[in-house]
Amino acid sequence: MNTVIETILNHRSIRSFEDKPLTREQIEIIVESAQAASTSSYIQAYSIIGVTDREKKKKLAELAGNQSYVEENGHFFVFCADLFRHEYIGKMEGKDVIPSIESTEKFMVALIDASLAAQNASLAAESLGLGICYIGGIRNNLDEVGKLLNIPERVIPLFGLAVGYPKKMTDKKPRLPLSHVYHEEQYNTDHYEEELTSYNKVISSYYKERTGGKRTDTWTEQMANMLEKQSRMYMKNYVEGQKFNKQ
Ligand SMILES: Cc1cc2nc3c(=O)[nH]c(=O)nc-3n(C[C@H](O)[C@H](O)[C@H](O)COP(=O)(O)O)c2cc1C
Numbered sequence: 001m002n003t004v005i006e007t008i009l010n011h012r013s014i015r016s017f018e019d020k021p022l023t024r025e026q027i028e029i030i031v032e033s034a035q036a037a038s039t040s041s042y043i044q045a046y047s048i049i050g051v052t053d054r055e056k057k058k059k060l061a062e063l064a065g066n067q068s069y070v071e072e073n074g075h076f077f078v079f080c081a082d083l084f085r086h087e088y089i090g091k092m093e094g095k096d097v098i099p100s101i102e103s104t105e106k107f108m109v110a111l112i113d114a115s116l117a118a119q120n121a122s123l124a125a126e127s128l129g130l131g132i133c134y135i136g137g138i139r140n141n142l143d144e145v146g147k148l149l150n151i152p153e154r155v156i157p158l159f160g161l162a163v164g165y166p167k168k169m170t171d172k173k174p175r176l177p178l179s180h181v182y183h184e185e186q187y188n189t190d191h192y193e194e195e196l197t198s199y200n201k202v203i204s205s206y207y208k209e210r211t212g213g214k215r216t217d218t219w220t221e222q223m224a225n226m227l228e229k230q231s232r233m234y235m236k237n238y239v240e241g242q243k244f245n246k247q
Pocket residue numbers: 011012013014015064067133134135136137138159172173
């Protein structure tokens with residue numbers, strides 16, 4: 001055990017922050033940490049937008065499904081997949097990069113890059129004693145988010161990251177059994193249902209304890225109920241409209 005691993009294992013999403021802005025130094029160390037993440041072929045296919053303007057944050061909170069902590073936090077970052085930069089580079093260098101940057105592969109590269117950067121940012125923030133919550137809710141309406149943040153073609157806002165001083169701590173949420181997630185040598189489904197059933201028991205009693213008995217649902221119930229409904233089905237068109245994943 002060391003302090004890095006302690007920070008990682010102590011993670012829980014924080015949804016209530018003190019009204020205290022992050023300092024410029026904190027913001028910069030968080031962004032530098034994001035930038036230190038590995039990046040596919042050195043492509044650095046992401047951008048991060050910091051939002052502090054109260055009105056803008058209010059609007060983002062509404063767009064994200066009225067999540068108050070999008071407005072009330074120490075700083076709000078938006079992580080974007082970004083190949084606008086690479087179109088620009090193509091022009092600078094007089095090369096046709098368009099078929100490549102419109103491919104599914106480069107779409108995946110940009111998503112992976114942005115996600116790795118965001119997780120580094122999150123860990124850096126948590127290591128400073130700050131709390132974080134990712135906000136996928138901004139994908140409810142990317143046209144509006146795009147207008148608000150002046151997003152060009154070849155850029156996709158993927159998720160927000162609310163960071164700040166925790167006002168209320170939450171409990172740590174138990175994860176799937178390690179053996180269900182970690183396979184050796186090959187994908188293994190030997191004890192699949194058994195593992196899910198035992199995890200269900202853990203989660204059901206976790207919710208029971210946390211809600212004073214009001215909630216006792218299992219993880220597989222929660223997932224099936226969520227996945228039964230389709231959500232954000234406009235995404236394919238939006239992504240292609242932003243000139244990603246076209247071929
Ligand atoms: C990409 C992404 C988007 C998320 N979006 C939201 C969100 O919009 N609102 C929210 O309250 N939590 C959001 N979360 C947090 C998850 O709900 C949370 O990580 C999960 O329930 C596990 O809980 P924990 O982080 O406390 O361990 C998001 C997490 C990720 C990784």
